[in-house]
Amino acid sequence: MDMMAGKFAANVTPLEEGMSLSDHPIRLEARDVCVHYGAKQALYDVSIDIPDRAVTAFIGPSGCGKSTFLRCINRMNDTIEGARVTGRIALDGEDVYDRSLDVVELRARVGMVFQKPNPFPKSIFENVAYGPKIHGMVRNKAEAEEVVVSSLKRAGLFEEVKDRLHEPGTGLSGGQQQRLCIARAIATRPEVLLMDEPCSALDPIATAIIEELIDELRENFTIVIVTHSMQQAARVSQKTAFFHLGKLIEEGDTANIFTNPAKKQTQDYIMGRIG
Amino acid sequence: MTTAKNEHIVSSYEEELTLLAQMISEMGGMVEAAVTDATQALLKLDHPLAQATIARDKMIDEMQRRIDEKAVSMIARRQPMAADLRMIITSIHVANDLERVGDMAKQVSRRSLQIEGLSLAPKFYNGVKHMTTLILHQLQAALDAYAERNSAAAVAVCNSDDEIDALHTSLFRELLTYMMEDPRNITQCTHLLFCAKSLERVGDHATNIAEAAYYLDTGKHLSSAVEDLHRTQVKV
Numbered sequence: 001m002d003m004m005a006g007k008f009a010a011n012v013t014p015l016e017e018g019m020s021l022s023d024h025p026i027r028l029e030a031r032d033v034c035v036h037y038g039a040k041q042a043l044y045d046v047s048i049d050i051p052d053r054a055v056t057a058f059i060g061p062s063g064c065g066k067s068t069f070l071r072c073i074n075r076m077n078d079t080i081e082g083a084r085v086t087g088r089i090a091l092d093g094e095d096v097y098d099r100s101l102d103v104v105e106l107r108a109r110v111g112m113v114f115q116k117p118n119p120f121p122k123s124i125f126e127n128v129a130y131g132p133k134i135h136g137m138v139r140n141k142a143e144a145e146e147v148v149v150s151s152l153k154r155a156g157l158f159e160e161v162k163d164r165l166h167e168p169g170t171g172l173s174g175g176q177q178q179r180l181c182i183a184r185a186i187a188t189r190p191e192v193l194l195m196d197e198p199c200s201a202l203d204p205i206a207t208a209i210i211e212e213l214i215d216e217l218r219e220n221f222t223i224v225i226v227t228h229s230m231q232q233a234a235r236v237s238q239k240t241a242f243f244h245l246g247k248l249i250e251e252g253d254t255a256n257i258f259t260n261p262a263k264k265q266t267q268d269y270i271m272g273r274i275g
Numbered sequence: 276m277t278t279a280k281n282e283h284i285v286s287s288y289e290e291e292l293t294l295l296a297q298m299i300s301e302m303g304g305m306v307e308a309a310v311t312d313a314t315q316a317l318l319k320l321d322h323p324l325a326q327a328t329i330a331r332d333k334m335i336d337e338m339q340r341r342i343d344e345k346a347v348s349m350i351a352r353r354q355p356m357a358a359d360l361r362m363i364i365t366s367i368h369v370a371n372d373l374e375r376v377g378d379m380a381k382q383v384s385r386r387s388l389q390i391e392g393l394s395l396a397p398k399f400y401n402g403v404k405h406m407t408t409l410i411l412h413q414l415q416a417a418l419d420a421y422a423e424r425n426s427a428a429a430v431a432v433c434n435s436d437d438e439i440d441a442l443h444t445s446l447f448r449e450l451l452t453y454m455m456e457d458p459r460n461i462t463q464c465t466h467l468l469f470c471a472k473s474l475e476r477v478g479d480h481a482t483n484i485a486e487a488a489y490y491l492d493t494g495k496h497l498s499s500a501v502e503d504l505h506r507t508q509v510k511v
Contacts, residue, residue: 234356258356258360259360260495271355272283272285272288272356273281273282273284
């Protein structure tokens with residue numbers, strides 16, 4: 001039933017609490033990444049390694065560049081006029097800004113979930129099947145069904161919607177819509193899942209369900225999450241990076257960042273003091 | 276790492292942190308006074324002072340309960356991070372150690388009530404007096420290191436604990452000698468032996484407080500080597 005099992009059954013064990021990040025393989029590697037929006041520089045020389053099968057959280061005040069950097073990873077900034085990205089971001093050693101690279105294919109490999117749930121105005125089934133169909137990953141209805149069911153199961157939504165797969169996705173609750181968007185994002189079997197404040201529009205229970213889901217998904221995906229909630233970063237991630245005024249100030253094991261950060265700016269921010 | 280000097284954006288949180296630090300200082304003062312009075316009551320065989328010290332222990336217990344409640348409430352409502360989190364967690368530890376020190380003061384006071392006479396025999400007085408001076412100094416130094424978040428001072432406290440252990444061992448031998456010399460000394464010396472053990476335990480709790488101060492300041496735990504220092508046993 002689960003057609004993804006083979007692909008994801010790799011030898012790498014997910015990063016557990018207490019396990020050293022340095023022992024873990026690197027999935028994404030960013031070096032000296034700068035972003036300009038016209039004349040304004042939004043990101044300054046960001047270099048960071050994103051570990052495989054772990055959750056990496058980006059935290060920082062509004063306008064610090066965390067979302068800008070996240071959007072560099074699947075080249076979402078390409079769609080913004082005047083945006084210029086320099087430096088290198090490599091996914092499995094391959095430069096994502098290489099001219100020969102197909103951006104559509106990249107976005108299938110690097111899925112994204114946004115702040116507000118944004119299901120297509122289509123059925124639940126079509127929302128999930130859409131990606132695999134346009135990427136030619138499914139050849140017939142049976143295969144599409146298999147992908148839809150396994151993706152909804154992975155997103156923890158299947159049991160709640162199995163009797164109404166052909167009803168509109170927009171009819172679901174906010175939390176369910178967000179899980180539908182997660183199911184849609186993982187349906188194309190991405191290697192990396194980017195999440196831009198995925199819980200900020202959700203109530204605490206729906207947030208807890210998504211956080212539980214993130215924890216399960218990290219067994220198979222490399223997850224990068226931008227969050228305004230430090231508590232959320234502390235709860236869901238194994239690695240945390242703190243951004244301030246377009247610069248990466250500090251990155252490291254989540255437990256260390258939240259108990260004993262090395263930089264005063266990080267400490268001031270996470271303790272709610274003005275940096 | 277130095278402590279952040281900036282104030283929290285939420286001023287009521289800042290006030291709560293300050294209040295918690297004040298509660299620890301206040302409890303530290305109460306416990307220091309209890310140890311001072313208990314040892315004074317022992318040296319002078321001042322029974323009314325001993326009884327007053329025993330009665331005051333309830334206030335120390337009550338203070339520990341208040342600190343615990345405050346810390347738990349702050350964790351639940353404020354979700355503290357980094358140095359704030361360490362401050363709140365260590366306040367629970369320090370209050371627990373202080374409460375135990377209060378119990379030790381109570382035990383010494385109770386023992387002193389069992390010793391008859393107008394004052395401690397001069398031959399016993401000096402050894403006990405020396406130990407009480409050292410213990411009080413150790414306790415004060417540990418509480419100062421905690422209040423000032425001074426990791427260097429905390430290490431110094433931990434390193435000087437072996438002096439207390441050595442003194443305890445020497446006092447133990449001395450009291451044994453007096454008992455062997457004259458069996459009439461046995462009752463008084465036995466009480467003093469228990470008092471010395473209680474005082475030595477105060478030194479251990481002072482070391483724990485110093486370790487909490489080190490963690491509070493640096494975010495790191497003192498190495499097990501230093502921790503082992505205060506686990507020395509009496510060698511006869």
